[in-house]
Amino acid sequence: MRGTLLIARLTWLETRRRKIALAALICGLLFLAVFGTAMYFGFGHAFALGEANPVEMRIAATILTVAGLYVVNFLVTAVAILLPIDSLSGEISSGVIQTLASKPVDRAAIVVGKWLAYFAMTAAYLALLGGGVVLSMRLFADYQAPAVLAPMALMLLGAAVMLSITIAGGVRLSTITNGIVAFGFYGVAFIAGWMEQILSLFKNTAASRVGTIVSLLSPADSMWRRAAYEMQPLAAAALQAGPFGVVSVPSAAMIGWAMFYVVIAVAFAAWQFRRRPL
């Protein structure tokens, strides 16, 4: 455990010193500034005119909240992939890992320590951006999302899936190959989600089933869809197709699978890393 925490601390320190955390923070704040400004003027203007239809305003606020969080989900997923992309593969190719792995620390602790640090950073980034979107809507649109914590937890779980895939890939793959594979997994999950959604409208169970199977291979996008479902009142859910609509709701079993997936991916990474010549 000592080794795991030390590696986690080193990982955080490195992310901070290399100004990665600062860059992410600045970009995140920029996003929130743009989003908040748009909401301030958009809703402020509508409220000032006094012509706002409360139902329309509420639907607009719901859609904009989900839209904002959709971007947040994308940014957080990208961060979950990019943060660890060079971590193991880079240290293996530079030889840094030889000094670490020759210390009295189980190699699994190196993998888990890095994962923990990146997971905490991803969670903090999600809290900042997601919290910012929800707060902006509260302040400028007088809109309180019906659920916040559960959708955020689901988005975090989706990001954790991508983080774990990237960490596992970094054990054997070079940095660029790992990036291609990780984003490939994300792309496959994304298109599978759309397949499942759109073809469900046509009651195409075969295509929907293919989508579900692909989601099992890469459950990150499923977590976003479940999060969107949790966030939207039924009226907004009627939007159906599109990134914010949810026709086929990922089940609780899929959430369980995503959690299990994370555990398996990290365990696989640790197992592979133990066997890998350094």
Next chain:
Amino acid sequence: MPEYAIETAALRREFGRNVAVAGLSLAVPRGEVFGFLGPNGAGKTTSLKLLLGLVAPTSGGGTVLGAPLGNTEVRARIGFLPEHFRFHDCLNARELLHFHGRLLGLPKRGLDTRIEALLLRVGLDDAGHRPLRTYSKGMTQRAGLAQALLGSPQLVFLDEPTSGLDPLGRLLVRDVIDELRAGGCTVFLNSHLLGEVEATCNRVAFVKSGVVVHELDLATAAGTLDVELRVGRVDDALLEGLAAFGTGVTRDAALVRMHATAESVLPELARWLVGRGVALYELRCRRKTLEEWFVEVMGEDQRPG
């Protein structure tokens, strides 16, 4: 406590079809400075990684400080300086050493004092606060050396420790090795610089294609002299008589070549020849350098070009 710091039997490592280490059998006594020599691609670094548990053997096995290869706990008593030491260059040397100290399980109390002493020892006390990315190659290597010594190890692996060091840096490494030996630490030195090995090691192993082909006790080898005699007449009785003063007596016309076991033999040898009435025109002797041993053991075919 086992007699040997390192013991291996038929250690083998294959990477696909490539055999990096064919069958490494070693026995390095405790407290010895052991040189590991061989041409490029002889499997030296892979052998070292096998001993450190960085690479698992395909077959064979061994022990390091009495623990089986790959044991995690024993690494607390082992120091390692890789050939090209690298670490997160955003850290400074103090942070680097502090982190490794904690990783080694050293108590916080006293760690800072130990770190300062080591920085002073490797000449980085003034640069300890600077990020490693501002270090020269030699400074990085010295920071790596401090890292290897941090846990007061019983066994230290040094892989080309002087690569990138200037002459003063090389002297530093030599002094550190002497200090380690004096403290009873075993040193496993992988180096191409034969002069350095000759100056520091007790014993060397020559490795070729991942197999130890020859071992040499440098204390004994240093005393061995190549002697060349030019005499008036050479007969079998003379050659038999010379065998009492050394080994490997051979004749080439009026020249006799042999190995004397010590310098003190030479006056006796000259007296014996003169006493027998042998006309002695020339008596030359010289020590064989480690480089000559290397070429002899590896064979001329290993020379590039």
